[in-house]
Every structure is written in C-alpha cells, then in structure tokens.
Amino acid sequence: MYKYDEIDQQLVDERVAQYRDQVRRYLAKELSEEEFRPLRLQNGLYIQRHAPMLRIAVPYGMLSSRQLHKLADIATQYDRGYGHFSTRQNLQLNWPKLEDTPDILAELATVEMHAIQTSGNCIRNITTDQFAGVAPDEIIDPRAMAEVIRQWSTFHPEFALLPRKFKIAVSGTKQDRAVVQMHDIGMEFYRDAENKVAIKVWVGGGLGRTPILGTVIREHLEWQHALTYCEAVIRVYNLHGRRDNAYKARIKILVKALGIDEFSKQVEAEWLHLKDNPNTITEAELARVAQHFEAFDYAKLPAHDSSFDAAIANNAAFAAWAKRSVHPHKISGYRAVTLSLKPHGKAPGDATSEQMHVVADLAAQYSFGELRVSHEQNLILADVKLSDLFAVWEKARAHGLATPNIGLLTDIICCPGGDFCSLANAKSIPIAQAIQLQFDNLDYLHDIGELELNISGCMNACGHHHVGHIGILGVDKDGSEWYQVSIGGKQGNDASLATVIGRAFSAEEMPGVVQKLIEVYLKERSDEERFIDTVRRIGIAPFKAHVYATTEPKKEVTHV
Amino acid sequence: MSNLITQNEIVIDDWTLVTLPKVDQEIRKQAGKVVLFKLTGENTISAEQIANTQIPATGKIIVPLSVYLARKSELATRIIKQEVGIWLATHEVLESLTNAESDLNIFPLIAVYVERFADGRIFSIGNLLRTRYGFNHTLRAFGDVLRDQLFFLKRSGFDSYLIRADRNAQEALQSLKDFSQPYQGAVDDKQPVWRRLNRSQNNVA
Numbered sequence: 127m128y129k130y131d132e133i134d135q136q137l138v139d140e141r142v143a144q145y146r147d148q149v150r151r152y153l154a155k156e157l158s159e160e161e162f163r164p165l166r167l168q169n170g171l172y173i174q175r176h177a178p179m180l181r182i183a184v185p186y187g188m189l190s191s192r193q194l195h196k197l198a199d200i201a202t203q204y205d206r207g208y209g210h211f212s213t214r215q216n217l218q219l220n221w222p223k224l225e226d227t228p229d230i231l232a233e234l235a236t237v238e239m240h241a242i243q244t245s246g247n248c249i250r251n252i253t254t255d256q257f258a259g260v261a262p263d264e265i266i267d268p269r270a271m272a273e274v275i276r277q278w279s280t281f282h283p284e285f286a287l288l289p290r291k292f293k294i295a296v297s298g299t300k301q302d303r304a305v306v307q308m309h310d311i312g313m314e315f316y317r318d319a320e321n322k323v324a325i326k327v328w329v330g331g332g333l334g335r336t337p338i339l340g341t342v343i344r345e346h347l348e349w350q351h352a353l354t355y356c357e358a359v360i361r362v363y364n365l366h367g368r369r370d371n372a373y374k375a376r377i378k379i380l381v382k383a384l385g386i387d388e389f390s391k392q393v394e395a396e397w398l399h400l401k402d403n404p405n406t407i408t409e410a411e412l413a414r415v416a417q418h419f420e421a422f423d424y425a426k427l428p429a430h431d432s433s434f435d436a437a438i439a440n441n442a443a444f445a446a447w448a449k450r451s452v453h454p455h456k457i458s459g460y461r462a463v464t465l466s467l468k469p470h471g472k473a474p475g476d477a478t479s480e481q482m483h484v485v486a487d488l489a490a491q492y493s494f495g496e497l498r499v500s501h502e503q504n505l506i507l508a509d510v511k512l513s514d515l516f517a518v519w520e521k522a523r524a525h526g527l528a529t530p531n532i533g534l535l536t537d538i539i540c541c542p543g544g545d546f547c548s549l550a551n552a553k554s555i556p557i558a559q560a561i562q563l564q565f566d567n568l569d570y571l572h573d574i575g576e577l578e579l580n581i582s583g584c585m586n587a588c589g590h591h592h593v594g595h596i597g598i599l600g601v602d603k604d605g606s607e608w609y610q611v612s613i614g615g616k617q618g619n620d621a622s623l624a625t626v627i628g629r630a631f632s633a634e635e636m637p638g639v640v641q642k643l644i645e646v647y648l649k650e651r652s653d654e655e656r657f658i659d660t661v662r663r664i665g666i667a668p669f670k671a672h673v674y675a676t677t678e679p680k681k682e683v684t685h686v
Numbered sequence: 687m688s689n690l691i692t693q694n695e696i697v698i699d700d701w702t703l704v705t706l707p708k709v710d711q712e713i714r715k716q717a718g719k720v721v722l723f724k725l726t727g728e729n730t731i732s733a734e735q736i737a738n739t740q741i742p743a744t745g746k747i748i749v750p751l752s753v754y755l756a757r758k759s760e761l762a763t764r765i766i767k768q769e770v771g772i773w774l775a776t777h778e779v780l781e782s783l784t785n786a787e788s789d790l791n792i793f794p795l796i797a798v799y800v801e802r803f804a805d806g807r808i809f810s811i812g813n814l815l816r817t818r819y820g821f822n823h824t825l826r827a828f829g830d831v832l833r834d835q836l837f838f839l840k841r842s843g844f845d846s847y848l849i850r851a852d853r854n855a856q857e858a859l860q861s862l863k864d865f866s867q868p869y870q871g872a873v874d875d876k877q878p879v880w881r882r883l884n885r886s887q888n889n890v891a
C-alpha cells in the first residue's frame with residue numbers, strides 16, 4: 127500500500143499543528159462556534175449527541191497492521207475501547223474529548239494517518255472496491271489513481287469550501303463494487319479499443335434526501351486527464367451549485383436542474399482551459415505511486431489445498447463460514463477473506479480495540495500485513511493462503527469475527543442513528559439488532575440467501591437504505607420513532623432505487639415485517655432466484671399485500 | 687493598526703472602498719432556514735442604489751462592479767490615473783466584468799467581497815481572474831476574511847487580504863505559511879509537488 131515520503135509526512139504534521147492551533151483559538155474564544163465549525167469538520171470532528179465524533183480517514187479502505195494497532199490503542203486511550211467502521215470505509219470514534227483531538231491526530235500522524243476532509247463541504251475520502259488489486263474480474267487496479275486523486279484533492283485550494291460535500295469513487299472492474307453511480311463523481315477505469323487505460327465518468331449521483339443515480343458525462347477520458355477533468359466539473363459546481371439551501375446543494379441537484387447536456391457543455395467549456403495544465407498526470411508520476419501497489423511476493427501454489435478441502439468436508443461450521451466469507455483471488459492458491467463486523471445482536475460495523483488488535487495480528491501473520499475496510503462495514507484480509515484459512519477462521523471465531531453471514535440478511539448496513547447522531551429521526555442500531563436476533567437461525571439465514579438490508583436513521587441516508595434490497599428509514603411523527611420500509615433497491619451496475627411499500631411501522635413491528643417480506647420471497651422464488659430478483663420479477667404488490675394484511679395498522683403515519 | 691496584509695506584510699490601506707447605499711433586505715428562508723448565501727448571478731442591486739452611490743471626488747477608490755459598469759464614463763480620467771479599482775461580491779458573475787473590459791490590467795486592484803467565510807466561490811473567482819483573464823495586479827479579498835482561509839486564498843491567486851476588523855492581522859500572517867509543500871498545482875505555483883520536486887528518489891521501503 128502507499129507509504130508516505132517526507133512530503134506526505136510533513137503535510138500531515140503541519141496539519142496537526144494547524145488544527146491544534148485552531149482548537150486552541152476556539153477554546154480561547156478567538157473563534158466562534160460558527161467559525162470553528164467548517165474548520166473542525168474538515169478534520170472529521172462532528173459535535174454529536176453525547177460527545178464529539180471523530181471520523182478518521184482510511185483512504186480507499188486500505189490499512190496496515192501497524193495502523194490498525196494504532197487505531198485500537200487510540201480507541202482504548204481516548205475513547206471507550208471501540209470504533210465504528212463506516213460505509214465510506216472510514217473509522218469513527220464516538221466518544222473522544224474535543225481537547226484530546228489534536229493529540230489523537232498527532233498519534234495518527236505517526237502511522238501515516240489523518241482525519242483530513244473526512245467531513246465538511248470539500249472533497250472527501252476517495253472510495254473504491256474492497257477487493258481492488260486481488261479480484262479476478264479486475265481490469266485495472268484503481269488504487270494508484272485513487273492515491274493520485276487523494277493527494278490532488280488534499281487541501282485543494284479552489285475546492286476547500288464547496289456548496290456541499292463531494293465524494294469521488296473509483297473502480298476498475300466490470301462488476302461495480304464501488305457504487306460509482308452513487309457518488310458525486312464516479313470513475314470506472316477500463317481498457318479502450320486501443321488497449322489504453324480510459325475512464326468512464328459518472329456525475330451527480332448521491333443518496334440523501336433526494337436519491338439520484340449518477341449519469342455518464344463522459345464515456346471516454348484518457349487517464350492522464352483525470353485531475354483536470356475533475357477540476358472542470360468541480361469548478362462549475364463550485365460557482366453554480368446552490369448555496370442557498372443545504373438540501374439542494376449537492377452537485378446532483380445542479381446536474382438535474384441544468385440537465386446533463388447543458389451541464390456537460392459547461393464542463394467541456396471549462397475543461398478546454400484546464401486540459402493539459404501541469405496537474406495532468408504523467409506516466410512517471412503514476413508509476414511512482416503504482417509501485418506501492420505492486421503485487422506481493424506471492425508463493426507459487428496449486429489451485430487446491432488438501433488440508434483446506436479436508437477441513438471443509440469435516441467441519442460444517444467452517445464450511446458454512448467459508449461459503450460466505452471467502453472470495454476468489456486472482457492468484458492461484460490465495461483467497462480474500464471477509465471478517466464479519468456483524469455478529470448478531472451487536473452494533474453493525476463496530477469493532478472493539480481487542481478485535482482490532484486481533485485483526486491486525488491476523489493480517490500481519492497471514493495477509494502481508496495489510497487489510498481493507500469494506501463499504502459494507504466489514505474488514506477484509508485480501509491475500510490469505512488456502513492452507514491458512516482454517517487457522518484464520520479459528521482465531522477470528524474466538525473473537526467474534528467469524529459470523530457466517532457475509533452477504534446475508536444479517537450483514538446489515540446501518541448508520542449510527544439516534545443512539546449517537548443528533549440528526550436522527552429514530553434509532554437504527556436496535557432495529558438492526560432485533561432483526562439479527564429474529565434471523566439468528568443460521569440454516570434459515572443461509573436458505574434465504576443473498577440479501578442486503580440497509581438502515582438509516584433519517585433521510586440523510588448514511589445507511590444507504592435507498593439501495594438496500596430491503597431498506598429501512600427512520601421517520602419522525604409527532605416526536606415518536608417510526609420506520610418506513612422499501613424494497614427493490616440495488617447497488618452495482620444494474621443499480622436501482624428502492625420503492626416504499628406503504629405506511630411506516632413501530633420499532634416492535636419491524637422484525638415481524640422483515641419476516642413477512644421473507645415469507646413472500648420464500649413462497650414465490652424460483653430456483654436460484656435471490657430476494658432482489660424476485661422483487662424485480664413480481665413487483666412489490668405481493669409483498670405489500672402480505673405485510674399489511676397481517677399487521678394491525680397502528681396510528682397512521684402519512685407525511686412521508 | 688492596519689488590518690491589511692499585502693504581499694506577506696501588514697501595510698496601510700491607501701484605497702477607499704466605495705459602497706452601495708444600504709437598503710433593507712428581507713430575510714429569506716429555504717426549508718425553514720435563513721438563506722445565508724446569495725445565488726450566483728442573483729440580482730441584488732437596484733438601479734437606484736447604483737445611481738445613489740457616492741463616489742469620492744479624489745483619491746484611490748474601489749468601486750462596486752455594478753456601479754462601474756453603469757457609470758464608467760464618470761471614471762474615465764481616473765482610470766488613466768490608476769485611481770480606480772473594482773470590487774465584486776462572490777455571487778456576482780465575473781464575466782460581466784470581463785465582457786465589458788478586455789484588459790483587466792487597467793485596474794491596479796480588483797477586490798472580491800466574501801460575505802461569509804464558508805463561501806468558497808471566492809477561490810474560483812481568484813483563479814479565473816489570474817489564469818483565464820490574465821489579471822496581474824493586486825487581487826484583494828475582503829469581508830469575512832479570517833486567517834484560516836489565507837493559505838487557500840494565496841494559492842488561488844490573491845496577494846492582499848483585509849482581515850476582518852475584530853481579528854488580529856499580525857497573527858493571521860502565520861497562516862500564509864500553514865503548509866510548506868502543497869500537493870497540487872494551483873495559481874501561486876502551477877506545478878504539482880511531483881513536478882516541483884523530485885519525488886521518485888523517495889523510494890518505496
């Protein structure tokens with residue numbers, strides 16, 4: 127993975143000093159609340175329900191063992207011994223003290239980490255596929271470009287105070303796993319007719335209040351121009367995005383208002399001036415960065431391993447885990463492994479300091495000292511030998527990291543919700559826990575098969591409920607917490623937004639409602655059909671009929 | 687003491703800012719919240735305000751863009767004497783200036799007014815003035831200008847900053863040096879760090 131040189135290191139060190147002074151001025155009342163806000167946000171610091179929340183950047187989800195050990199230590203020393211991995215591949219601490227945050231950042235800087243631009247109206251952490259570099263279906267490893275974009279976007283002077291946050295995702299596979307269509311800019315790397323690396327650029331995607339999938343603004347962009355083209359897009363946005371209304375300030379609203387043709391015309395006009403400026407990427411610069419992502423020194427291994435095959439045959443629990451958690455790898459004899467941060471009944475995405483240390487050790491011992499965070503809020507060991515899988519499983523299992531539910535109903539994507547977040551309409555974590563306990567029978571869970579369930583505590587959609595096969599949204603009615611259910615959302619190439627099935631439910635009703643949805647699916651599905659396929663084939667009506675026929679309508683919630 | 691920083695120093699301001707006569711502005715709301723930012727291109731100035739703007743008879747003056755466009759003839763001789771600067775607010779359309787005046791360097795100074803710290807349009811405006819419209823005289827930021835914008839303003843082509851009156855300009859000077867080697871090429875240094883320095887020598891461990 128990318129390692130800092132003196133230039134990178136100096137920059138984060140200078141940032142710590144700058145931020146320390148900003149906090150000092152704030153505490154000395156030289157900066158007002160309102161003035162400090164954008165400054166702290168650009169350093170990932172929110173003021174939340176109980177305490178500040180600090181969001182630490184994990185660039186495109188890559189971590190080293192050493193970094194994870196440090197995160198674990200920070201969570202122990204400055205927080206309550208756990209952290210929350212987010213859908214944007216970052217780590218959030220829920221209980222740090224404001225006064226401590228400069229020290230936390232200084233600690234992070236010692237392991238080449240920071241919290242720069244993890245929040246605020248600026249270019250955020252670049253995200254990508256958690257299997258980048260190892261996926262067999264990958265055409266281009268997007269990580270070097272993600273790093274080039276990360277550096278360019280860090281303290282970009284022109285785009286430091288945009289109308290709203292700005293998220294860029296990159297991917298290099300046919301099967302999109304980076305949800306590029308859900309980002310302000312999405313870049314899909316591919317090889318063009320001349321076998322050169324090119325980019326298909328999407329613009330104006332985003333969830334939140336007004337969920338919109340991105341539109342293709344350019345089918346073909348030579349990779350050298352990635353940065354100058356982004357400059358053109360973001361400049362048009364910076365000058366013309368709506369600053370009068372925070373809910374309409376995202377680039378998606380501007381693209382919709384102008385229409386993609388007009389927006390694209392303005393971008394092209396701008397780009398004419400920017401194209402070939404010195405930010406144009408050279409072969410040499412890409413190569414300099416790419417050498418950090420070169421393939422590991424993999425052992426030459428046969429495609430099969432007898433000890434692994436034997437363990438699968440003899441140990442049903444291991445086999446069940448392997449079925450869900452082990453993913454193909456482009457190198458023979460290697461696999462990628464997902465460690466579940468979704469044990470039933472716990473907050474999805476949370477990891478204790480102890481678990482972080484365990485994962486860091488596993489990575490050091492079995493996976494070249496690196497790991498990744500997935501946007502599904504799990505941790506990935508990307509390069510494990512087949513023959514080591516059993517040992518990895520045993521250790522992971524002993525620490526609650528091997529729930530065999532990856533990709534299944536209880537692998538819930540969930541925002542912090544009302545337990546932590548001051549914007550929430552409703553709690554989300556207890557709903558996730560109740561659903562997990564409802565589906566605690568593993569055989570049943572595996573029989574239901576692949577299903578994505580997403581929960582957000584309000585329409586800001588941090589839990590991506592719009593693209594969940596089942597999406598749950600917390601809504602507020604006269605001060606009480608209700609949940610609106612939608613089905614048929616999907617991420618990936620054939621992304622779709624979910625449809626609301628009807629009136630909202632109380633918290634107690636929720637596990638039963640999900641149960642009803644599953645009953646319809648199990649009854650209606652044809653062979654091999656996943657939940658989402660069934661919904662797409664038969665529509666929402668049968669689901670709706672079953673759910674509402676049997677639940678007692680509580681007090682009506684109409685406003686949503 | 688002066689609160690003006692120009693070229694990394696605190697200097698005395700010898701320009702007089704010409705302002706439009708105040709009018710009552712209604713408080714607008716969007717989605718229940720008071721609107722804090724004007725939309726780009728939003729017309730906020732009336733013909734009456736422009737006509738009633740008092741232009742001092744002597745000295746170096748910074749004239750509002752709208753007044754300049756409407757009353758240019760009054761200023762012709764003073765422009766030749768290098769006594770006229772222009773100011774515009776971040777929501778004003780820069781092209782209304784560049785369409786009217788092909789050579790911006792007839793102005794010794796252009797100032798951009800940022801009503802609120804968080805309004806990053808000022809950076810794009812600075813960049814465009816320098817890189818597209820070839821303005822190479824003093825470019826000043828004023829309004830809600832606080833030290834934490836300075837580094838970005840400098841990189842976007844500004845070289846003069848009128849720090850908000852209640853803040854200390856001496857302290858603000860520090861922030862011009864917040865970072866020694868920024869990553870990307872920008873107005874002040876067009877070269878990204880990997881063209882500026884030889885990074886390849888820093889090999890991978």
Ligand code: HEM
Pocket residue numbers: 172174179210211212213214218290291293308309331332333334335376540541542543546547548549586587588589590
């Ligand atoms: C607890 C503190 C949090 C606060 C105050 C917060 C706030 C927000 C707000 C206001 C939005 C809507 C922004 C917009 O549409 O313009 C948003 C969207 C989002 N947040 Fe959060 N969030 C928090 C935690 C999280 C967490 C823990 C995650 C990951 C699990 C997350 C991931 C996202 C994502 C992916 C979006 C949607 C982005 C899009 O619309 O494209 N947030 N958040």
Ligand code: SF4
Pocket residue numbers: 541542543544547548549550551582583584585586587588589
């Ligand atoms: S979706 Fe709403 S409740 Fe959940 S974290 Fe985001 S802002 Fe908070």
